[in-house]
Every structure is written in structure tokens, then in C-alpha cells.
Amino acid sequence: MAENDRLIFFWGRECPHCAKLHPIVKEASSELETPITELEVWHSEENANLMRSYGDIIKKACGGSLGVPALYNERTKKALCGMRVTKEDILKWARE
């Protein structure tokens, strides 16, 4: 898998919504050919910088500001954001 072809789950260690979404992301990931890469952003500046590099698209998905949990598809350049993301949303976003 190319570095820029990943499905990424950006999450924060102390974010309760991320913790709730985590098992849903894992379940969706297990059904995909390309597993979802999980990147924690509050304790890794490298991961935070990667998220910021996709900031314009993720901000729109989050309703204005960068937020977690967020998912970014490097191939389609589409993002999902927030606690109300469902497994079906993730599968659709990944397979598009």
C-alpha cells in the first residue's frame, strides 16, 4: 500500500468520543481490504502535523475546526468527522 493511499483514523488518547468510536473503526477495518491506520494526534507531533496537512478537508467535515475523531481517505481525499460516524459511513467512505 502506498504511503499516500491510506485510510486514516485520527484520534486523541483523552478524547472520550474517540474511545467510543474506536471499536466501530476496528470492526469496519476488519471488513476492508485496506485496513485503517490509527494515528494518535495529541501525543505525536508527527501525526498531528499529518492531520494538519489535510486540515482544510477535515475542518469542513468537522464543521469548521479540526477535531477528533476524524477519518481521512488519502486516495479520495474525503473525510469523516465526529462522534456520530457509523460503521456504514466508514465502509462507504472507504470503498468509494
Add this chain to the structure above:
Amino acid sequence: MTKEAMARKKLWRCNVCNDIHYGIKGPDVCPTCGARNAFALIDYPEAMKVIIDRGERLDSVDKLLDVWEEFAEGKPFRLNPDEAFVRQLAKGELENERNHGLKYCPCRITTGDFEEDLDLICPCNFFIQPVYKETGECWCGLFVKR
């Protein structure tokens, strides 16, 4: 708040009780002693000395919970009744303060632009968030509509 407005903020000191205000102008009435038209411009180094470090720190989960309860008092929103959830957010904010300098929302991520990131300090101005209008909760769910 726009960067232009931020740039116009200055420090003001009440000449009666030494209250310090940070804003475009000083309050007409001092909220501490009630004096009218008492605020004069002061510079940053002097203001820091006037404030005096009293040793008060909002550095524990319980203290943050007290602050948030007080903040929500009499307002159209309240603290989320799920205490375990609220405590997890408080821990995250304290962790962010230790690692990143300010109590940023753990459900956001800083942009790297310090002034823009001031909007991420909790409690943020969640009234303007689409998610608050749609669901009645701030982005992280700390505050919910009554």
C-alpha cells in the same frame, strides 16, 4: 474573535482596587469594587506584577468540575450529567495543559497558529458551532442544552 480585534486588546487597571482587565477598553464599572470610569491603561510587565501569583491553580479534575458547574449556572446549558465522561475530558485538558501549555479541548487538535488555537481552550465559544445548534451538545459533549 478576529486577529484584528485580538490585536486591539490592551491591559487596563482599576485605579481604586487594582482589578486588571484585558480587552479593547476597560469596563465602565469595575466588577470588583464598583468604581466608575476607573480603568487606566497599564503595560504587560506591570500588570503581571499587580496580579501577584496567589498560588491558585486549576490543576485537578475536581477543581475543573467545580469551575464548569459554576460556568453553567443559570445558563441554557448544563454540565453533561455523565460524570465519568466529564472526568475523562477534564483529565485530557490537564494533560493538554501539561504537554501543550493550555487547556485545549481533547476532542480538537491545535493548528499550530497560537492565536487561532485560542479558540480551542475549554470552555470554547460553542454557541457558534453547527453541532451545538443541531444536537444541543458542544463538540466534545461537555456541555448540553438544558
